[in-house]
Amino acid sequence: MIVLPLQKGSNAERSKHRNRQAILGQLRTAGAMGRAEIARALSLTTQTVSNIIAELSQDGLLLEMGRVSAGRGLPAIQYALNPEGGYALGIEVRPDAIFAALLDMHGKAVATERIAVTQAQPDVVMTHVKALYARALDQVPNARHRTLGAGIVMPGPFGETGITGMGSDLPGWQEVDAETLFEEAIGLPVVLSNDANAAAMAERINGVAQDITSYAYLYFGAGLGLGLVHGGHLVRGAYGNAGEIGHIPVPGQSGNLEDALSRLSVQRHLQLAGKDAHNVDTLDQFFQQNDPDLMAWLTSASAALGHAMAIVENMFDPQTVILGGAMPDAILDHLVAHAPLPDLSVSNRPNAPHPRLMRGASGRMTATLGAAALILNRALSSPISHAH
Amino acid sequence: MIVLPLQKGSNAERSKHRNRQAILGQLRTAGAMGRAEIARALSLTTQTVSNIIAELSQDGLLLEMGRVSAGRGLPAIQYALNPEGGYALGIEVRPDAIFAALLDMHGKAVATERIAVTQAQPDVVMTHVKALYARALDQVPNARHRTLGAGIVMPGPFGETGITGMGSDLPGWQEVDAETLFEEAIGLPVVLSNDANAAAMAERINGVAQDITSYAYLYFGAGLGLGLVHGGHLVRGAYGNAGEIGHIPVPGQSGNLEDALSRLSVQRHLQLAGKDAHNVDTLDQFFQQNDPDLMAWLTSASAALGHAMAIVENMFDPQTVILGGAMPDAILDHLVAHAPLPDLSVSNRPNAPHPRLMRGASGRMTATLGAAALILNRALSSPISHAH
């Protein structure tokens, strides 16, 4: 997965493809618009936009919303993304279960499926994934020939690294080319990603980051993950393993960030007190009951979160940091409210337009939805970074 | 400096511009090539490359290197970048001095200038900068009408943040629009950056990162800075202050990373022992003499560097981390050799193609050269990220 310095040339066809994407992306972020308005936003002529809009309409990707008058002149015909114009499949592979979700172009989940598994070897997973996709399509007949691709979420890190074999990765997957395997199994273009990255994109497509282009997402999976988005695109690192924040040592304590701040951490902590909290709902109940052991954990977790904020903010200078993943919303809210935000941070600026830390909005299936969001994001934005 | 979600459309002209840049960039990274070979690398037709090469030659940007036969067929005429085809100005503004460097297209410094200053208010700086540019042009008459732009390096962070006013920023610059000021003063397009970012780009243009596209640069300025390069482009953060790693707390010690790992840190440490080390050469002498106080500092600095590595590697998963800045090479080498590289890191992979930590090659004027490198990088690569 090494990044090559390749810089492809451009031609008329590629330009057109880019402009199609740009128009779709513009309609997604800014809502319904007229053609002239789109043209101004993208520095194109109205004629060009008109031509492309005609094609997109033909392809069923747009909805005409009628004319809306705004001041003088001919009122513009408003166009909006047709949610049923395309779909994206999201697959999340965990050691004990496989999740699938089908998202429409608005990022709404129109079908969700899950299946419990006892084994997660590649061949077993492929069989299940095929079945889940078929079941999702049965619910949404429209989607059969309109699915743009599949995003797959699997526990990282990918490839052999210094944190391989620490329990979070799946057995039997080290040697295989997962991307090709999935591509052949479901017959769609595939994007592979870890849970934190996917969750980060879920917020961008259908959560609190819809108008935020540079942010970090702290994700409660088994451990603690981080998804980095810069200029609307994921920062994956040279080998796709950027954001392994859980393994960074914590000041003042022995151990790593995820020893204090993760699902495993809270489970372990409560287990020492003889309490079982393997379930998110159980955890929520403990919190509602003000369970003293949970509260003790929250105190140390808040401190660790404060430290994570110092690292993330000073390293990436994001617009905001979003907290989410496999935790009850109430606990996430508590952490957001109680984490000590570091004073010594570039993000500690007056009149910041966004809160420094906020809770994600995508709920429990975040990673699965995020997997699909990776596909939507690719369909709706070209890999061009912001102009300076 | 907030990143806007703008995604401009494309047309024939913009395509051509992009292809020109792509060809120049290809010649820079891969050296002299024939037209057909370039065409294959960029997915263009030979004819297109032929047309653009003709124009670039006309503009004096290329050198014909004669035919080189390689196997069967007509030997290709090799084209290479003409170093004298364009120049980039780099300016570094420090509280006590201003540096200027003029780089040719190969990234070679063809003129360097410096001037000591007692005041660094905007108006004073502008006067000096104009003079330095003029002096540089006197040395390289060719460059007068071929300077592509100016990169400016100033102490960050930019804008008001939680680490403003900690001694590293310049007085009188908080309220001004520095970019416009410089643009008007020297009549060139300007890119503004902090020292660590500039140093990172210097390594890419003319150092150890020429064939590395994703890396981090740990920079010894007054404090400790970090430049992040992903896919050949700087990751600046939402407000341009990404990489303020010096203010991250260190585990096991009170204080920040730059309390243990920076110029100020070593100066302070030696001052407590009654030794003055404000000068890089003095520092070098202490090192050559195995000065016990310096050695003690190096021990704690190495530990801090190890911790910085854990953060940078796990957060960013770079191909390598480069260490450089205002330190003697011998000390940098010592740190590279003695820093404890964390086992628990995504970068701790077998058969890694690059060392995890290496010393930068740009020498003492790193930041100034890097400022100019920002311009060259912009001229030689379009803001298109790597395809997946």
Next chain:
DNA sequence: ATTGATAATTCAAATGAATTGAGTTAGTCC
């Protein structure tokens, strides 16, 4: 109610740049 200004849209023709296809040239391989 009429008239003028404004803005969105469409149609047809022009333009810019890349591609295509048919030669030409200069080497290697047998």
Next chain:
DNA sequence: GGACTAACTCAATTCATTTGAATTATCAAT
């Protein structure tokens, strides 16, 4: 020496955007 191969050139074509003129629908002022 002849077949083969690959780079390169020329001219014609294609693709997609732009340009400019004409049309339409609404607002605002008289």
